[in-house]
Each structure stands twice: as C-alpha cells, then as structure tokens.
Amino acid sequence: MDLNTVIQILDSAVRLMTPLLLACLAGLYSERAGVFDIGLEGKMLMAAFSAAAVAALTGNVWLGLMAGLLGSLMLSAIHGLASITFRGNQLISGVAMNFLASGLTVLLGQKIFGLGGRTPTLTPGAELEAQVTPFRIWLSGITGPDAAGWLTATPRLSDITLPLAETLRPVPVIGPLYAEVISGHSILVYVAFLMVPLTWWVLYRTRFGLRLRAVGENPASVDTAGVSVTRLRFAAVAIAGLLCGLAGAYLATGLSAGFVKEMTAGRGFIALAALIFAKWRPWGALGATFLFGLLEAVANRYPNLDLGIVTVPSMFMNALPYILTVIILAGFVGRAIPPRAGGEPYVKER
C-alpha cells in the first residue's frame, strides 16, 4: 500500500464518517437527556429524502437542507410526543419512526417524481432541468431571470478547497494529506467536525448541558430544582432531530447525488453502535465514527481483504462495527454504562 492509497482511503473515511458522526452526536444529546433513540436511522432517511426532493425541485441545495432539517424534526416531534408527553415506550416509538420514514419516503418519492422511490440525480442534466424549470420560471417573476438562474444552479453541496491546499501540495506527506484528506470536502463535513468540540462545550461547560446530563441521570433532582424535565427533554430531542437532519442531507446531497430507496442502509444503527463505543461522550464519538468510517472505506476499497494468511471477506468488514459493539457492550473491553434514567419516562410527583 503506497501513500496515495492510504490518502484515498482516509479521504473516503472522512466522507463516510460524517453522517455517522452527526447521527451519533444526535443520539448523544437525546440519550444523555434520558430519551433512547433507535429512530436515528429513520430520521436520517426522512431528512435525506426531504433534502434531495426539495433540492431537485428547486435546484437549490440550501432549501433542500432546510427541508431535510424539517423532515427530521417532524419525526423528532412525534418521538417526543410519544415518549415524553404520553410516556410511551421509547424503543417502540423509535421502531415506528424507522418504519414510518422507510415507507413515507418511497410513497412520497413515487408520488412526486414517479421514479420508483428515488429522486432525480442532482447533477446538471435533462432529468434535473425538467424538475427545476417550473420553479425557476416562478422565481424569475419575483427576482428576475438572472437571479433566478443563479439561485437554482446549485442542486448539490459543492466541495470546499481550504486555503493553501494547492500551495502546500508539493510538501511531502503533509501536503497531499492536507490537500486531499482535510481540504476538499463539503461544508457539512466541517460542520460535523466542529460539532464535536461544540457538543463537549455545551454538555460540560454550560448550564443547559449540566441540566441535560442531570435529566438523563436523575430527572427527579432536576425537577426538584424547579427546571422542567419535559422542556429539557424536548430540547434534547429537537437537537437530535436537527443533527440527524444534517446527517441525512449530507448523505443525499453531499456524499451521493440524490436519494435512493433505503439509502441510509443501517447507518443510523452504526451511529447507535458508535455512541455506545464512545460511552456517550463527544470526543469518543469522533474516534468511534472515524473507526467505523475507516472500516467502511477499507471494505469498499478491498472487497476481499487479503492479509497473507487469511482472506477477510467484505461481509465480515461490514459486520465488524456491530461485532465490536457487542464486545464493548459485553463489558470485556472497557465497560459502557448508559445514562441511568435512559428509557424511563418521567412521572412528576403529585
């Protein structure tokens, strides 16, 4: 394996870990507040569809992003209603959210685009033009044709080249590493990475974060202190919705160009696994999702990894995140202890 290959794999790992990281942090907020969320998968899927659909209809990826956030938030609201307001079973509600997203995305996609559940490809071409044209005509009535053309010309997230990337490229090792692995990703990748220190700061250095953690460990104490458990948990669930929205939008408009049926393909569950791996901590989430992203990148690159003595089949690489999580859960390698009040609805004393 030469340096070029390593760089390509790392670059691919960074792209693949981004949706995992965002979803993992989403789960972190929710579960730290005591609301289990196995509906990460569904929220991501809903966001991916909404983002790709609106981006395809308007030719504007930022409107798509907004739609993605809304789509995911809608499911968060239902999850919150079921598990906080009506004190229902959070796991069952999560299962329902996953199915709801899985069915609704295909149903709506077929209704709007008639392409068997996928959205048009978000690359310039006849298929996309046909979708965007009505919106562009409508928009030019308001803004004039030039502005309308400009506003509808970015259906996909574009990659950002960081400053000095080309200047530094000749520097050995560090140059290509910077130019390929660190630079040249879409904005949401950088947002995802910034979310890690931000989440750490919010959780451990703000009053909101202290209360959020407390409500996941001992909601009664927070209630006694005169802070609303309901409101805190809803806030956490909403943040989870927003982060899943970003994850889904990145999946459909950054990582790939458009939505296809079931495109999350278990990523929500890998994020859940990463959350356990990270022991519900933000920096751990970064490490765990990088590991899982790297596994996926290697599996994509080498379908059958030849290690000299044994050949590792790609199925094993794909299953490895789940196997590792089970081992971690078993507590043989560093025990993972979930928030104490996780999964239990809070009943206020009367």
Next chain:
Amino acid sequence: MDTMPKWADVILTPLISLVLAMAISALVILAIGESPVVALTTMIDGALGSSYGWGFTLYYATNFIFTGLAVMVAYHASLFNIGGEGQAAMGGLGVALVLLYLPLPHWALALPAAMIGAAAFGAAWALVPAWLQAKRGSHIVITTIMFNFIAAAALNYVLVNLLRPVGSMDPASGRFPESTHLPKLSDMALALGFEWGRNTPVNISFFVAVIACILVWLLIWRSRLGFEIRAFGKSEPAALYAGINPVRITVIAMLISGGLAGLMAINSVMGEAERLVLNAVEGAGFIGIAVALMGRNHPLGIVLAALLFGFLYQGGGELALWTSIPRELIIVIQALVILFTGALDNMVRMPLERIFLAMRNRGS
C-alpha cells in the same frame, strides 16, 4: 389501577388505536392523490375475495404468528426482542442445513427435523444477547439489533461462499430434495375432493403455527415456568425475592423467543421457497413487533393481528399491481399501528380512563 373494565382494556383500546392508525393511513392515501375507498376495496378483493387471495393471506399470517409469538414470550419477561429478523434468518439456515445434508425420505420426517433445526438455530442466535443481558447487563435491544446485522452478513457469506451450487450466480442454496417438500393446503383440499387456493404457498406450517399458539398459551398461563417468566417481567425484585433466578429466566425466555422466530423458516424457507435465499425473512421479524403489540401479547390476539397483517401484506401486493399506490404503503400502515398501539398507548388510554371514571362516579 382498575379504572377500566377488562373488556375496555383488552378490546376497546387496541380497536381505537387501530382505527386511528387506519384513519391516518387513509389521510396518507388521500395525500398521494389516491382514493382510500378504492384502495381498501382493492385490498379486500385481492386478499380475501378469492381462495387464491386467502392462500397468500394465510401464508403471510403464518410467518407473523411465529414472529409475533417470539416477541410476545420475551415481552412477558419484560425483554424487548427486536432481533426476530436475525433469529428467523438463522432459523432458515438451520432448515437449509437439515434438509440439504440429512437424507430424509418423507416430509413427515423432514418437518420435525427441520423444526428442530430452525428452532435450534433461532434460539442459538438469541442466546448471546440473552446471556449478555442476564450476566453483563448489556441492553438486549441494542444487542439484538446488532445481531440482526451480523446475521445478515453471516448469511450472505454462507450463501455466497458455502451453500451456493457450483456454477450458480444467485446467492441462494440449492433446491431441497423433492421428498422434503411440505404439502400445501391446496393439495390437501384436492385430496379431500375440492379445489381451494391453487398455486398459493400456504402449507401445513399454518397448523404448526396454530398449535404453537396453544402451546405458548399453556406455557405462559398454565405452567410454572410461565408463571416465573411473568413474575420476572412484572417485577424483577419481587421475582428475585420469590427465589426466581433472573439469569435462568432471561436466558430461557429468550431461547424460546428465538426458537419461535426461527420456526418461521419452516413456512417461508421449507414450505414456500424450497431453498434458502438471501433475505428470506423479508421484514417479518419486525412485523412480529407490531403483531404482538396489536394482539396485546396474547396468542389469540396474535392470531387475529397476524391475520390482519397477512391481509395487509397480500392486499398491499395487489395494490401495487392494480393501482399506482406503491407496496410501501404497508410499511407506513405498519409504522402507524406500532406507533398507536405501542408508543402512543397512553394517548388513547388516558381519555378512556377518564370517561370510565366519570361514568362510574355518576353511577355510584
């Protein structure tokens, strides 16, 4: 806590939840520009209007009875087994190994052998999550989810690299020997002298499923083990105080649950496909959750709920065939049923309790 009479708790609440789920499904159909009435009549015609439709409805229902019972047994021990999908997939592998490698001259011998294979593999797949829950306190929901994915990967590997016949491109095992094919209900009808459900996959496993319901009922409500399972599910400290071993109950309940999920394979793998294909379970493991919730974790309720979902499945297929509504409508309905009967239970229950309380106060 007895604010409501038993019939209201057992029948009225799930019925209202179902009506709510169906009402919202109708709104969804309206939203995609189709007519709910046409959709419903198409489904009823396609699933219940002919013996052909019934044949498929009962075939699907058989799958869902097994997975529903699996969820139910675990639920009574207060364990949420979300791994029916993986356990049923492994059950399929058990069936395939038994039928491909044991020389079985007749289906009457092959059926019990395959049942043992299916139940053993399904139970084995539930064993590790059960043991981890009991001994190490790792959450069973998470481990069973992980095991679903591991099962999918393992099965993929086994089919592609080990069981695939030479020269075949399909990730599927070879066909099972002719002698092991299960009698279909249509064959039995012909033997009795009338024609019913020609070319439908419903087979003798349907009766196995019904017997399983009775056995599970006996187990949960008429046996010592069942009492221990329920006691443990209701209150772990109380069960502990009564001398019930939590590790034993957790593991046994999950083994039974996994075995029941695995048994689904005698219907789908042995009875219908007659070979092991990738994704033979087709989501039936997850539907088991909806079926158990809808059926209030009682075998009788599970049979009814399984019939309902069998109807939805067969009807959904007909919808996709005759109208422009995609099959995925069924997944939405399934989600809504799980949501209303499972997670939003209190939303229906609390106002009902208030009504009954008010009625009783006025009465006294």
